[in-house]
Amino acid sequence: MKTLFKNIKELLQIRDPEIKKVSGQQMKELPSIKNAWLLIENDRILDFGAMENLPDIDAEEIIDATGKIMLPSWCDSHTHIVYAGNREQEFADRINGLPYEEIANRGGGILNSAKTLQETPEDEVYQQSAARLEEVMKLGTGAVEIKSGYGLTEKGELKMLRVINKLQENYDIPIKSTFLGAHAIPKEYKSEPPKYMDLVINEILPKVAGQKLAEYIDIFCEKGYFSVKDTHQLLSAAKKYGMKPKIHVNQFNSIGGIKAGVDHKALSVDHLEMMTDEDIEALKNTETMPVALPSCSLFLGIPYTPARKILDAELPIALATDFNPGSTPSGNMNLVLSLACIKMKMTPEEAINAATINGAYAMELSDQVGSITKGKKANLIMTKEIPSYTFLPYAFGSNNIDTVFVNGKALD
Ligand SMILES: N=CN[C@@H](CCC(=O)O)C(=O)O
Ligand SMILES: [Zn+2]
Structure with a gap:
């Protein structure tokens, strides 16, 4: 089962598989793609990119994430x-x-x-x-x-x-x-x-x-x-x-x-x-x-x-x-x-x-979770429509999460 997320306002925490942790100055950077797509197959992240380069994809489910930010789960x-x-x-x-x-x-x-x-x-x-x-x-x-x-x-x-x-x-x-x-x-x-x-x-x-x-x-x-x-x-x-x-x-x-x-x-x-x-x-x-x-x-x-x-x-x-x-x-x-x-x-x-x-x-799970990386688990957060990712810590006490995905499936 393939699910394609389209028009993601920003896809956060995109990392190469060899990055296991980030330290000091490196922590100031949060690699991302604005106006992105993300493809998952069953419980895994299959691919992602910018909307302008969206290839022809045959997905069973298409989710429009306009205005929403996506990132790996906590x-x-x-x-x-x-x-x-x-x-x-x-x-x-x-x-x-x-x-x-x-x-x-x-x-x-x-x-x-x-x-x-x-x-x-x-x-x-x-x-x-x-x-x-x-x-x-x-x-x-x-x-x-x-x-x-x-x-x-x-x-x-x-x-x-x-x-x-x-x-x-x-x-x-x-x-x-x-x-x-x-x-x-x-x-x-x-x-x-x-x-x-x-x-x-x-x-x-x-x-x-x-x-x-x-x-x-x-x-x-x-x-x-x-x-x-x-x-x-x-x-x-x-x-x-x-x-x-x-x-x-x-x-x-x-x-x-x-x-x-x-x-x-x-x-x-x-x-x-x-x-x-x-x-x-x-x-x-x-x-x-x-x-x-x-x-x-x-x-x-x-x-x-x-x-x-x-x-x-x-x-x-x-x-x-x-x-x-x-x-x-x-x-x-x-x-x-x-x-x-x-x-x-x-x-x-x-x-x-x-x-x-x-x-x-800190849980020896870097090869499975913690970033948007091909092959990692599709454990994801899709936010509500928010102005930027800074809004997440800024609007403290509010629930800014629209949907949580575990192994590619939306929690109800
Ligand atoms: N500090 C030690 N253990 C827990 C608190 C335990 C408790 O008060 O029940 C902690 O991490 O804070
Ligand atoms: Zn403790």
Whole structure:
């Protein structure tokens, strides 16, 4: 089945197949064709070009995209979409002056979500998570990473990862699975944290790997959570199973997590709200993608990742949502794009690159999604009639998407 899109106002993010990510100055450029056509066959991009050179094409379906912009779907490389219940009470507590750290110290936060997850039947966790996945797909997300980390017991962690696997089976977008057993130290291990690390490394990790439930390993490397030493220990253990690191670092403090991630050839280091010059240096000449999560900064009222400092160092950046019940109860990549421009001073071109091709890189999906490239998946966004692509981050809070295509099919 061939579908031809005609009269596209602008077709964005056209890349050669060998481009896997863009960095620094390169991020200022967003290659495009104005007044374009795009041909897809079944689930793949077949060809594209300028309307003035439109060849004779025999397509079963023709879609007139006059006034509309088309681009690859968002690639959200950091989420915790699988969880149970919500934490709106903590949201109200924070408004009343209780800090996020204090809520966590009182057994709320991640431990609160872990309790709910453990008490919720697997099917119910699946239903709640599937609803969130469908919501973000309609908002234009065409590839996503999902972490465990609200189980914090062998049973709970495996339950979460099975739910992620079931989502992978039942949904058509690429979904990557990450094991985040080292997300917080459960209450019963508070006096002996090394024993929890022992459980994660020697009991849970081998089962996760044995059952092939996750491709990546994650840890919350942060004061009060897990140390740099824990990080080295876990990442070394995971390497034996071929699991690459994608880790939570520098959210509240810079304690050496970035260097640890880079030493273990992390695919990505995520959060990065607190960045020292040494952290920037550690990222230079590496293959590790820095990932910023501006919706988390908005929701918690913490600093935004210093994007300009990172880009000025000629490093790349990817943007992701961090969708989770505690620090970011939103999986809206369109809002992420706006926040990146408004609060992190990224240009619209930089933000779109960060949310597409660089997001794909941070999930090792550059050969499938993240750009308009022949042979890539037809996971696409067609906007409403808008004046320019800058309107997308500019008109924050509005839904400017007309239709989302997954594997070439329009979502209803
Ligand atoms: N920072 C660590 N983990 C999550 C938040 C978890 C929660 O509060 O439930 C994050 O990425 O923001
Ligand atoms: Zn996170």
